[in-house]
Amino acid sequence: MHILVIDGHHVEAEFREKFGPTHEYSFIEADYESDAQWAPIQQALNLAIITANVAFCFCDALSSRSQYYLLKDTKCPIFIEILREFLADAHHEGLNGQPTQMLFGFCGLPTLLNRRLLEVSLYDEANREKLAETCSALGTDYRVVADRVGLVTPRVICQIINEACFTVQEGTATMQDVDLGMKLGTNYPKGPFAWANAIGVERVYAVLEALWQDTHDERYKVCPLLKRQALRGEPFAV
Template structure:
């Protein structure tokens, strides 16, 4: 398959590891296109040539476009809510595309339309990946859980209960997670963690998702944690 990835350069290595070398890849970086006309022409050419789209900005640049008939489009849904697709002629799914969470045995996906379940199975078979359908909601499942753990770790650090290094080491040894919460936040991107939690808070107003001031400060400053 020819896989088009829109604004996914930060997870290019994970895409190639996840789906393997048998596919053709195009990584379309919006910020590198000089003019609006160039953007439209280049994106249209990429869309015509590809068999499947992974859209990391989340349909921002695809809405109201006439796409090839039944083109599967996977929308990154970790920090957004969207119960329906506005893409004409396409078949749209949600997926988890956060760094460190893409290259896993199962592709985490959501359905906008139950009638598209067969197309999802067909597309994932062609991509050579197993998948798991989760509820179509903000944060999906894994991003919601991991970002909540990171947020709680920030509260623990802010309150002076333990050091950043001790929290990371304790979580790795105690839960067998691949990373401690602060190292994981850096790997995902602190700004992305904040965006997921803020979207969850706006969607639910559940106190569990209220962003720790320490995490918010790091995200707004664009600074990783000093682990």
């Protein structure tokens, strides 16, 4: 298959490992600040869309012109990373409510992409068969979850990281203690702070802030320690 990936360079190695070397990949960065910068991106998209069998659009592209362009002009299945909004929101913003045949959400956070199951959501229940066909061609098993902010795994992992931040902020334990305790006590592959660094502290903050705005559930209220690190663009010192 020819896989078109928009704004996925930050997980390119993980993406290629997930789906394997038998596919053809086109990674296109869609970040731009002017019409002059958009022109070569548009040209690259034009060429890739012609032969793409499936497209993955990462969260960084959701507010860019590339999302509308991609959704409007391709007939292949489109997977949009769902972190800060519903899949239905992305559909409405991209197509102004016009129907699209094959639109899916997926979990693409670093460290959470290359798993046995691809975590996905549906915009239209009628597309379940096409989803199964596409995932089979990609060579991945998958699990359909509810269309909601953060899907399932990002919501859980980011909440754990947030609680760990409150624990350290309150002076109950150090970051190193928390990481070691979670690895030994729960058999997690990484402690919360090391995991936050691997995902990207700013991405963790973005997911939690979106969950808070969507639900106003106290579980998702961002710890000041996490917010400070994210706004500074700094990883945790572990």
